Amino acid sequence: MILSGALAMGTTRLREAGIDGAARDAQLLLAQVLRIEVMRLSLERDMQVSPADMLAYEDMLDRRIAREPVSKIIGRRQFWGRDFTVTRDVLDPRPETETLIAEALTGAPPSRILDLGTGSGILAITLLAEWREAFAVATDLSDPALKVAARNATLNGVDNRLTFLASDWFAQVQGRFDLIVSNPPYIAADEMPSLAPEVLGFDPQMALTPGGDGLDPYRKIAAGALAHMDPGGRILVEIGFRQGRAVSDIFEAAGLEDVRIHPDMDGRDRVIGARAPLS
Numbered sequence: 001m002i003l004s005g006a007l008a009m010g011t012t013r014l015r016e017a018g019i020d021g022a023a024r025d026a027q028l029l030l031a032q033v034l035r036i037e038v039m040r041l042s043l044e045r046d047m048q049v050s051p052a053d054m055l056a057y058e059d060m061l062d063r064r065i066a067r068e069p070v071s072k073i074i075g076r077r078q079f080w081g082r083d084f085t086v087t088r089d090v091l092d093p094r095p096e097t098e099t100l101i102a103e104a105l106t107g108a109p110p111s112r113i114l115d116l117g118t119g120s121g122i123l124a125i126t127l128l129a130e131w132r133e134a135f136a137v138a139t140d141l142s143d144p145a146l147k148v149a150a151r152n153a154t155l156n157g158v159d160n161r162l163t164f165l166a167s168d169w170f171a172q173v174q175g176r177f178d179l180i181v182s183n184p185p186y187i188a189a190d191e192m193p194s195l196a197p198e199v200l201g202f203d204p205q206m207a208l209t210p211g212g213d214g215l216d217p218y219r220k221i222a223a224g225a226l227a228h229m230d231p232g233g234r235i236l237v238e239i240g241f242r243q244g245r246a247v248s249d250i251f252e253a254a255g256l257e258d259v260r261i262h263p264d265m266d267g268r269d270r271v272i273g274a275r276a277p278l279s
Contacts, residue, residue, distance in 0.1 A: 004045040010061050017065040025070050029060040032074045067197035080126045084152045089144035090120040091207040096264040097183055100236050100271045101126050103262050110134055116169055116182040121149030123181045128158040139167040170224035178230045183238040184217035185210045218247045222254035229276035236273045244269035
């Protein structure tokens, strides 16, 4: 079969299965199988796709129809213009998380960054790639996630400035930082059944929900933050879009100052920023 026919077949199969963005997903999967850039698909429409490649493509289509995200099928996701390895051991990076990066970059470059619950490492690694003089510590409870993050640090050339710790929030963290970032699990237990199958079936549950009202990670982060922040240091955390007021109250009660809610590109509450007192 020629490339254009394979692409049309894949798009049709995905569309009939009710997959949103069927055409784009079919392109990404076929480009992965053929080991070419997506933009080349339109230039190679008459390329012959081998039987072996067609079998591999059909297998990927079957996985997508089963609601496995494209990023988990091809093993990577782009975030802030860089490629990151993703597996079932880590949360699939979301575009709205770039809100935290954008807000972080409005401030002065920090010397030391702490990333709590790093997952695939996107926050610490992206910030180190943007701030070439900074160093970071990244924590996670999941050893498999830390291994993925370490691969991503090497892939993006920041491994010599990033230290990984197996830690329950601040438990194993020493020292102080001028920037703390985190995208903790925040989905309330009663919201879990409403998640898309791509999320519920393929992201690790510990990266999605802490149970209960979804706010326990913020309580723990707020309780330990000041002991690990330089005077005037910043903290930025991602939140669920309904959690802005609740998380702000938690941070203010812990003694953090200048607590602000920052919206994502859709105008929904997405990031809470605050500072440690100067003295």
